[in-house]
Every structure is written in structure tokens, then in C-alpha cells.
Amino acid sequence: MFERRLLSRISDSEEARQRQPDLNDILADVLSHLRELFNIRKGSVSIRSDYGMVDLNSALGSFTDAIPLLEAxxxxxxxxxxxxxxxVNVRYIPDRDKPGTIGFAIHVVLETPDGGRKIKVDTQISQNGQVRISQ
Known part of the structure; x- marks a missing residue:
């Protein structure tokens, strides 16, 4: 199993490539990829039309119908x-303190060289469709 995406590995120096991958480095690369993935609109990548998220503005037209759609x-x-x-397990998390955002908790297993590690990723979708990722 690879620890980081190809372009991330290519940009590193030879010395950095020879050391064992650190779990924090793997996690940081995964989170970076999720940020990219969730902020690209489906259909905008010509070689993979299914890469990216649906248009969030149209999906949020009916809030109650949008939640299961966005989780899926x-x-x-x-x-x-x-x-x-x-x-992968995605759950809607209501937040009354941030009425302009929609939050999800993503529970996953991060595959590592020594097995796997359960992690939780918090995702916030703002009114303008921007997706923020944190752990």
C-alpha cells in the first residue's frame, strides 16, 4: 500500500523518500487529498467525470433531502x-452555533504499514459550497 499520492512522492527529495513514512505524514497527505477532492465539482476533471462532489448549491435546495444525499x-x-x-461511515452533525454550515463526522480506518488506525475527520460545508476538513 502506498503512503502518499504520486505527485507528493515525486516532489520530495531522495533523502525524504528513503525514510520510513510517519503516520502523521500519511494522515496529512490523506487530509490534503480529501480537501482537494471535496472542493472540486463533479464533472470538472476531464479524465474522471465522477471525481469530485456534486454541485452543493443545487443539492442544498431542499435541506432535509440534501443530508442523506451528501452523506452518501x-x-x-x-x-x-x-x-x-x-x-467509511459518514454522519451529519448539526451545529446550532454555525447556522450557515453543514457538518459531517467521517469515521474511517486509515490503512498503515502496520495494520490500520481508526480516525475521525470533521467536515464543514459553508454556504458558498467551500468544504473544510479537520481532524
Whole structure:
């Protein structure tokens, strides 16, 4: 199993490539990829028309119908495009303190050289459709 995406590995120096991957480095690369994946609109990548998220503005037209759609979309994108994550579980998390955002908790297993590690990723979708990722 690879620890980082190809372009990330190519840009590193030879010395950095020879050391054992650190779990924090792997996690940082995964989170970076999820940020990219969730902020690209489906259909905008010519070689993979299914890469990226649905248009969030149209999906949020009916809030109650949008939640299950977004949960399924997030899980589908992770399953298809982030092979270092498995056992994907996405849940809506209401936040009354941030009425302009929609939050999700993503529970996954990060595949590592020594097995796997359960992690939780918080995702916030703002009114303008921007997706923020944190752990």
C-alpha cells in the first residue's frame, strides 16, 4: 500500500523518500487529498467525470433531502478515490452555533504499514459550497 499520492512522492527529495513514512505524514497527505477532492465539482476533471462532489448549491435546495444525499456522496468519493481509507461511515452533525454550515463526522480506518488506525475527520460545508476538513 502506498503512503502518499504520486505527485507528493515525486516532489520530495531522495533523502525524504528513503525514510520510513510517519503516520502523521500519511494522515496529512490523506487530509490534503480529501480537501482537494471535496472542493472540486463533479464533472470538472476531464479524465474522471465522477471525481469530485456534486454541485452543493443545487443539492442544498431542499435541506432535509440534501443530508442523506451528501452523506452518501462523501462516502462514495472517499471509497472511490482514497484507497488509504476503509470502513467509511459518514454522519451529519448539526451545529446550532454555525447556522450557515453543514457538518459531517467521517469515521474511517486509515490503512498503515502496520495494520490500520481508526480516525475521525470533521467536515464543514459553508454556504458558498467551500468544504473544510479537520481532524
Amino acid at each position: 456522496e462523501i462516502a462514495s468519493q472517499i471509497t472511490k478515490f482514497e484507497p488509504r481509507l476503509s470502513h
